[in-house]
Amino acid sequence: MHDRPTPSSLxxxxxxxxxxxxxxxxxxxxxxxxxxxxxxxxxxxxxRPQKPIAPADPCPAAPSARELVTAATDRLxxxxxxxxxxxxxxxxxxxxxxxxxxxxxxxxAEAEIRSLLENLIATGTHQRVExxxxxxxxxxxxxxxxxPDAACVLGYGTAHRDRTYAQVKAGVPSRSRSRRxxxxxxxxxxxxxxxxxxxxxxxxRFAQDVLRTEFTRSTGKKVVEAAYSxxxxxRPDLPSNHAGRRxxxxxxxxRWHFAYEPGERPAVIHLxxxxxxxxxxxxxxxxx
Ligand SMILES: [Zn+2]
Numbered sequence: 001m002h003d004r005p006t007p008s009s010l011x012x013x014x015x016x017x018x019x020x021x022x023x024x025x026x027x028x029x030x031x032x033x034x035x036x037x038x039x040x041x042x043x044x045x046x047x048r049p050q051k052p053i054a055p056a057d058p059c060p061a062a063p064s065a066r067e068l069v070t071a072a073t074d075r076l077x078x079x080x081x082x083x084x085x086x087x088x089x090x091x092x093x094x095x096x097x098x099x100x101x102x103x104x105x106x107x108x109a110e111a112e113i114r115s116l117l118e119n120l121i122a123t124g125t126h127q128r129v130e131x132x133x134x135x136x137x138x139x140x141x142x143x144x145x146x147x148p149d150a151a152c153v154l155g156y157g158t159a160h161r162d163r164t165y166a167q168v169k170a171g172v173p174s175r176s177r178s179r180r181x182x183x184x185x186x187x188x189x190x191x192x193x194x195x196x197x198x199x200x201x202x203x204x205r206f207a208q209d210v211l212r213t214e215f216t217r218s219t220g221k222k223v224v225e226a227a228y229s230x231x232x233x234x235r236p237d238l239p240s241n242h243a244g245r246r247x248x249x250x251x252x253x254x255r256w257h258f259a260y261e262p263g264e265r266p267a268v269i270h271l272x273x274x275x276x277x278x279x280x281x282x283x284x285x286x287x288x
C-alpha cells in the first residue's frame with residue numbers, strides 16, 4: 001500500500017529530521033520529529049513565521065455554500081485510504097489555494113489535502129451538489145470539492161486563513177484575531193461564561209446609544225448584562241461551516257453583526273441602526 005522506507009531513509013528520519021514549523025511568536029521550532037508532515041506536533045506548527053497579511057484569493061473551484069445540495073444522504077464512493085491513491089487527482093488550483101492559505105510547498109499541500117480528504121471520508125459531511133459534484137465538509141471549517149466521478153479534488157476551502165486542519169484539530173489557537181488582543185483583560189473578564197462575546201467598541205456603542213451612558217470599569221458589568229440580554233432577542237441563522245458573518249435586526253431597529261469561527265463562541269463585532277432608528281432618529285413623542 002505504501003512505499004516501504006529503506007534503512008537509510010529511516011536513519012535519516014530518526015537522526016536528522018527536525019521540525020520546520022514556527023511557534024506563535026515566529027520562532028523556528030527545530031524539535032526532532034518522525035512525522036510524515038514534518039511537524040513535531042508539540043509546537044504551534046505554523047509554516048510561516050507570521051500570519052499572512054492579505055486574505056488569500058478565493059479559489060475559483062472552492063466549494064461554495066451557495067451550490068444547492070441535491071442529495072445530502074449520498075456518500076462519496078471512496079474508502080478513506082483511497083484518498084492517497086495516485087489515481088485520484090488534485091487540481092493545481094486546489095493546491096494553490098492551500099498554499100496561499102497555509103504556506104508550504106505544493107508537495108506538502110497535496111499530501112495534506114489528501115489526508116484531509118481521508119478524514120472527511122471517515123468523519124465529514126458528504127453532500128452531492130448541483131451538477132453532481134461532491135462537497136465534503138469538516139465541522140472545523142474545512143471543505144473539499146470533488147468531481148462528480150470522485151476522480152479528482154477540484155477545490156479546497158477553509159474558514160481559516162492560517163491554520164491547517166491538523167493544527168485546528170490539535171487545538172492550536174488562531175494568530176488571526178488581533179481584535180481579541182486589543183480588547184483589554186477586564187473587558188474579556190466581564191464576559192466570562194457568556195455564550196457570546198462583544199468587542200469593546202460594540203459595548204461602547206451599546207452603552208452610548210441604548211443606555212445613554214459611558215462604558216467604563218464601573219458601568220461595565222451593567223452594560224455587558226444589558227447587551228447580552230438584548231442580544232438574545234435576535235437569533236441569526238448559523239452559517240454553514242460554522243464560519244462567517246451574520247446580521248440580525250431587533251425590534252427597535254438595532255442591527256447586530258455577528259462573526260462566527262469554528263470552535264469559538266459567536267462574537268458581536270459591530271452594531272448599527274436601521275434608517276430612522278437609534279439616537280440619531282427624530283425624537284418620538286413620549287420617548288425617553
Ligand atoms: Zn515543532
